[in-house]
Amino acid sequence: MALAKAKEIVSTEPVVVFSKTYCSFCTTVKDLLSKLGAKHKVIELNVESDGAEIQAALAEWTGQRTVPNVFISGKHIGGCDNVMEKHNAGELLPLLTEAGVL
């Protein structure tokens, strides 16, 4: 089932980006993480066969039904705006360091 799968990924991967390949907001987040040198797991919801189910499960679980949907150390961070806000406030690098991906 999709919710169990989403929770498993989020609990085992330090940084997870639920994404869509064609989406510039998702690209922005993925590019930022790469630029910072942070290892991150990407799940492309428009490519996964159960992508729609995962997106619905994430909506139920986090209240966020949009992409990108970002988790660090099992904690829900949010979307592109949330990630950029944390980055501009100097809070992203510490989170990534604690997650052990830098």
Place this chain on the structure above:
Amino acid sequence: MALAKAKEIVSTEPVVVFSKTYCSFCTTVKDLLSKLGAKHKVIELNVESDGAEIQAALAEWTGQRTVPNVFISGKHIGGCDNVMEKHNAGELLPLLTEAGVL
């Protein structure tokens, strides 16, 4: 045919945004035009029955196959980045004024 339709819209409407309803980059452009008080025609390619054909026709015509795809006074402006660049350079308002939509 889609190319004729796209060219007709672009030649008759002063400002045209080819868009997709779920896309934040498209929302950014549409919100900016609204905030500036500029009347603009929006074609939602994920809603129009021939949206995919129009998108392909635009790609052929302009070399740009992404959304948002923006035209002012029949001239191809580009995507979200192009529009924001023009705006930050103070060039967008003059274009919109010349187009007669302000």
